[in-house]
Every structure is written in C-alpha cells, then in structure tokens.
Amino acid sequence: MKFAIYRGERYACNIRNRKIRLKSREKKSGFTELIDLEGNVHSDIFIKEVSDRKVEDVYELTHEAIFKGVTFQTSGIGKHTLDEGELLLLSDNLQDISTHNFFREDKFVCHKNVALEEIDALIEMKNHILRFRRKGLVTTRVNPSYINDYLKQLLQ
Template identity: 40%
Template sequence: MKYAIYNHKDYRLNIRNDRLRLRTHEPEQGFRELVDQTGNMTNLFIKDVTKEEVDLVYELKFLVAYKGKEFEPYSLGRHILDENEISLFSMDSNDVDCYGFEKQEQYVFKKDVPLDDIEAIIEMKKPILIFEDLPESRKVIPRGETRDFIMKLDSLYNGNS
C-alpha cells in the first residue's frame, strides 16, 4: 500500500502519472468528496497534490518475526485477533523443513502460526518516487504489544483509506 505524509498526517495514496491523490474517510479542509458514476456520495474525500507538496511518499509493508526469521503475513487486521493466529508465507522451500510450512502452490509455502508464537511485527516504510534515496524505516512492535497494534491498525492506516 502506498501512503503520503501531508501536513504531518499519513494518507492512503493513488499515483497517476505525476499526480498524487490523497484519500481519507474524514472530511478535511481542501479535500472534496468523491462522487461515484451514478452520482452517489462515497464518504471518500480526495485531494490532488504534487510530489513537492508532500513530506514523504512511501510503500508500507509488514513482516512478522517467527523463530528468528522474518516472513510476510498473508494479511494483517482485526480478523487475526478473532482467529488468534496469523498466516505467514514464504517462497523458500527450506522453510518447509525448518519451520513447518506447507506447500500451497509452486514456490509458495504457508504456515498458520498462533499469535502468541510470533516474536514481533515489523512495520516497514520504503520511500518511493523523489524520496527513494531516503533510508527505509523499520519499527519493531514486540510480542507484548502486537495485539494492541493489530487492534489499532485499521484506524492507523485505513482511517485515511
């Protein structure tokens, strides 16, 4: 998912040619409500800006630390709290023997892991576009804080989606 920091706030982002379109579900000054093709209001507010008007444009990605290795989650959201487990995937066939992953399809391996067994969630922000020379940031959410972090994910990153 792509985001931009604009006026000290993170917004979901669409990129078209050289235009950046910020998105939020909250009405904000300078944003206009998007109207769908049939004329219905969408509760989605947008603002077009240039790269020069934002503080940063980045791709957001999450990793999960499990038994000393980092894996990508299939998804990360409140449903994980209900299921009390997280699905991890790998493209490394060695993970079948080392970590108990199961083959899903060619070169794709999956494992469902109880939430209490993960060591951390890692939030990765990789700068893109004119910001790509900036360093990538990594924020580690330790085991004791992962449930709270997952609970807040929707408001942190999807409240402005």
C-alpha cells in the same frame, strides 16, 4: 500500502502521474467524497489530490514477521488481521512445511496463518518513494506486546 504525510498527518494514498490522491475516513478541509468509476458516491471515504511537492513524505509500507526466530514475508495485512488475530506468513523454503507446519501453496511457495500472539516481532519496512527516495529503506521492529496497538493505529 502507500502512505503520504500531508500537513503533519499520515494518509493512505494512491499515486498516478505524480499526483497523490490522499484518502481519509474523516471529512477534512479540501477533501471530497469518493466517487468510484461506476459513479457511486462513497460517503465514508474522502479524497484530496495533491502534487508531490505538497507532501512531506511518501512511502510504501511492507512487513515481515519473525516467527520462532525465523523471518518470513507477510501477506495482506488489513482489518481482517485484527479481526481474526492472525497473520499470513509466506515462505519459498519448502522445508518450512515440515519444520514450521506450513502448507504448500504451489511449486515454490508455502504459507501458514499464525496467531498474532505467536509472532516474535513484526518488522515494518518503510521504503520511501518519489522525491523522497533518497531516504531509502527504514525498518522498525515492533515487539510482541505492541503488535495489536501498532496494527490498530496502522489500519484506522
């Protein structure tokens, strides 16, 4: 997931040719309804295209999860994560099949859906991009009692 900070607010975004397309669920000044490639108008998604000079920050957000004291990659954090109360963990260590009851996905990857309540911590990894690259990678630990609130705020 990519995000941009524009006028003090965080927006999900896409980047194309150094132009940043901000997305919002609310109609805001300068934002227009999204028209997809097939010409369909989406009255619940609003967009605004700005140059990278108009934003205060741009970063890509990824996550890891600590489960039973071990750090795992996560996959596909979205609305379904809150709806189902689960997080998909990934591992390339096939020993996790026997030690943590993971399922083999292919020759080199195994996975497991874990209830959010079983997660020891969620690690937010904010990797700054474009002209903000010099800020590097910033990690933040989200403790178990705050994971649901963090995800609600992230996914709104």
